[in-house]
Amino acid sequence: MRFLKGHGTENDFVILPDPDGELDLSGSIVARICDRRAGIGADGVLRVVRAKLSPEVSEQAGEAEWFMDYRNADGSMAEMCGNGMRVFARYLVEAGLAEPGEFAVATRGGLRRVRLDVSGDVTVDMGKPVVHGRSLTTVAGQDYEGLHVDMGNPHLACAIGDPVTQLDLTHQPGFDPGIFPGGVNIELFNAVGPARAVMRVYERGSGETRSCGTGAIATAVAAAALCEETTGTWTIEVPGGTLGVTLDERTSYLSGPAVIVADGELRLAE
Numbered sequence: 010m011r012f013l014k015g016h017g018t019e020n021d022f023v024i025l026p027d028p029d030g031e032l033d034l035s036g037s038i039v040a041r042i043c044d045r046r047a048g049i050g051a052d053g054v055l056r057v058v059r060a061k062l063s064p065e066v067s068e069q070a071g072e073a074e075w076f077m078d079y080r081n082a083d084g085s086m087a088e089m090c091g092n093g094m095r096v097f098a099r100y101l102v103e104a105g106l107a108e109p110g111e112f113a114v115a116t117r118g119g120l121r122r123v124r125l126d127v128s129g130d131v132t133v134d135m136g137k138p139v140v141h142g143r144s145l146t147t148v149a150g151q152d153y154e155g156l157h158v159d160m161g162n163p164h165l166a167c168a169i170g171d172p173v174t175q176l177d178l179t180h181q182p183g184f185d186p187g188i189f190p191g192g193v194n195i196e197l198f199n200a201v202g203p204a205r206a207v208m209r210v211y212e213r214g215s216g217e218t219r220s221c222g223t224g225a226i227a228t229a230v231a232a233a234a235l236c237e238e239t240t241g242t243w244t245i246e247v248p249g250g251t252l253g254v255t256l257d258e259r260t261s262y263l264s265g266p267a268v269i270v271a272d273g274e275l276r277l278a279e
């Protein structure tokens with residue numbers, strides 16, 4: 010099976026080109042591919058398949074040729090992945106499957122428009138964040154309150170007083186399953202200046218990762234809410250680099266680097 014490896018601010022993905030939808034990608038195969046010792050290792054898998062051949066998104070096929078079939082490292086499916094979308098777009102253009110410039114990609118969370126900037130960054134229109142109420146997470150015995158933000162996938166973005174760099178995120182933080190029955194991505198951040206935050210994330214289905222695009226937007230929304238704002242441009246520093254987030258009245262944009270670093274042939278032992 011042919012694969013490529015890419016990352017966006019060190020949120021890393023195995024890309025599986027499957028234009029004709031021939032791959033039967035079970036959760037256990039995804040988990041084996043993402044295993045950092047016995048597999049290639051990644052936070053998730055991006056299967057590249059034609060939208061018109063994918064019943065779950067075929068209504069988006071009029072506008073998008075390609076479907077980003079995203080899976081978490083544990084094999085679970087997710088609706089959306091912001092950094093994955095940026096890496097997916099980079100792959101499509103490098104592989105000659107999309108023209109450089111702006112194009113749409115189908116996802117389980119709906120159509121997203123992506124643009125390769127002259128700067129080398131990739132920017133995605135991630136849609137309008139939906140803000141719900143407040144909820145609690147527990148990290149290493151300490152409760153933190155945050156804002157429930159829906160980016161197509163669920164987030165709990167928590168501004169905290171403790172330095173995020175010192176948190177122990179080796180274990181699943183606690184959350185309210187009544188509010189998040191399908192699990193949640195948990196962001197913890199320090200607002201460190203005007204329109205700037207330092208964030209760490211514990212992703213649903215992948216554990217702590219070095220970046221999360223949808224999480225960066227949720228963080229910008231929660232940081233803006235601290236100043237009673239809903240719009241603006243935010244710089245979100247994550248362990249793997251820096252992401253830009255712009256919130257306007259209509260939508261949100263996520264910008265940052267996205268690169269392909271390897272390709273090869275994957276052998277899946279029986």
Ligand SMILES: N[C@@H](CCC[C@H](N)C(=O)O)C(=O)O
Pocket residue numbers: 020053081086087088089090091092093162163194212213214215218220221222223224
């Ligand atoms: N890393 C991603 C989010 C991936 C999906 C998430 N783990 C979920 O289950 O919702 C991003 O960059 O947005």
